[in-house]
Amino acid sequence: MGPLQEYRLGAGRPSIVITAGIHGNEQTAIYAAELIYSLLQKETLLGEVCILPRCNPSAIRARERKAPEDGLDLNRSFPGAPDGSHTQRLAYEIWRQTEGFDYVLDLHCCGLYGTTYAMHYFKKYAFAKPLCKMLGVPHVVSSKGTRGQLYIESCEQRGQKGILIELPGGQPGGVIYEDAAEAIARQVLGYLRNLNILAGEKPAPVPIRYFDCRQPIRADHGGLVRPAAAPGDVVRQGDAVAYLDDQPVLAPSGGLIAGIPPLRYVCRGEDMLRLAPDLEE
Ligand SMILES: [Zn+2]
Structure with missing residues (x-):
């Protein structure tokens, strides 16, 4: 297994490594990484x-x-294993290629009916909230801190400051949401200015809202689900977020609509939408 495709710009500290395509179908992330690289050509x-x-x-x-x-x-x-299976060796290769950087930014996708948000294990890491403010993505969802993820292991084992970003699109079918990729590419350039990795005027800070781990809202019977909210909406407790056979589905708490499909039939027990509950600051 040879080294992976890699773009390098600049030198010295502070330093960041940006990864995409860890999940192969999450191709808005790959497209965004390419856009970031092309935008960086004009930067100091x-x-x-x-x-x-x-x-x-x-x-x-x-x-x-x-x-x-x-x-x-x-x-x-x-962190992978040099003598493991294909994916374990690949993880080990990426682990080595991402070693020594101060910051890690890992780009992913949350599906065709998702929205852009940052993910962080801010319940554990004290550096998370100041870092999310510098990133400036207005919605931040709590990670469960599942081990084996690149940004979690980079924080845990090497003291790197990592964030994961979820973008709409990707699964299924590798679909790219161009607008979301362009927006996050500009946002990442602002983040790099805030980190003093790029020269130029730092972006004005935006208010950040923190949400708990995403939770599915499941259908209590089979039927037709009509969404009444859009991905990225922030709803209040008791808001009708969908209709199941014309009965309102009420938000069990306030929160971020992390994913909600268009009109479709569901079976009993199936997810109708995903909500990331509001957190008291
Ligand atoms: Zn992913």
Whole structure:
């Protein structure tokens, strides 16, 4: 297994490594990483940026989450193993290529009916909230801190300051949401200015809202679900967020609509939408 495709710009500290395509179908993330690289061509670097836009090549070719060689989830496999299966060796290769950077930014997708938000394990890491303010993505959802993820292991084992970003699109079918990719690429440039990795005027701070882990809202019977909210909406407790056979589905708490499909039939017990509950500050 050779080294992965890599773009390097600038030198020295502070430094960041940006990864995408760890899940092969999450291709808005790959497109965003390419856009970030092209935007950086016109910028003055004060530190170093390394971009690994295609971390899971065979999964990307297959437009699947996992590599067909062994079906393991790369983002549950870090720090990997040099003598393990295909995905474990790939994780080890990425682990080595991302070593020594001050910051890690890992780009993912949350599906066709999702929205853009940052994910962080801010319940555990004290650096998370100041870092999320510098990133400036207005919605931040709590991670469960599942081990084996690149940004979690980078924080835990190497003291790197990592954030994961979820973008709409990706699964299924590797669909790219161009507008979301363009918006996050501009946002990441602002983040790099705030981190003093890029020269130029720092963006004005925006208010950040923090949400708890995403939870599915399931249908208590089979029927037709008509959404009454859109991905990215912030709703209040008791708001009708959908209709199941014309009966309102009320939000059990306030929160962020992290994903909600268009009109469709569901079976009993199936997810109708995903809500990330509001957190008291
Ligand atoms: Zn992913």
